[in-house]
Amino acid sequence: QVQLVESGGGLVQAGGSLRLSCAASSSISSINAMGWYRQAPGKQREMVAVATSDGVTHYADSVKGRFTISRDNAKNTIGLQMNSLKAEDTAVYYCAAEEPYGSSWYLGYGMDYWGKGTLVTVSS
16 A cells, blocks of 8 residues: 655746645555646546656646656655646646556556645636
């Protein structure tokens, strides 16, 4: 069982920046895919960014060039640097991870573990 705890959400003006962090309760070195998802009011949860153990990153088109995902296996953390924030980025952001040694995300089944989420509000 991997527990994930997000931090760093808050209120920011449009055009500003925020950095989210996610701490895992155990080593993430054996986890292939970890990432960030978000859910805006009245909308379905969507992938924001995923970082895989081989160093590849994946981004939603809506955040490319503005958001950067990072992964630190030594500290068992992942981060999400969000720049040039827009009102439409307002959402609850969730940290997510595959099962260690798993491949659920690669196979299209999604992530296995989820944090409780952190709210990001961007005022226009």
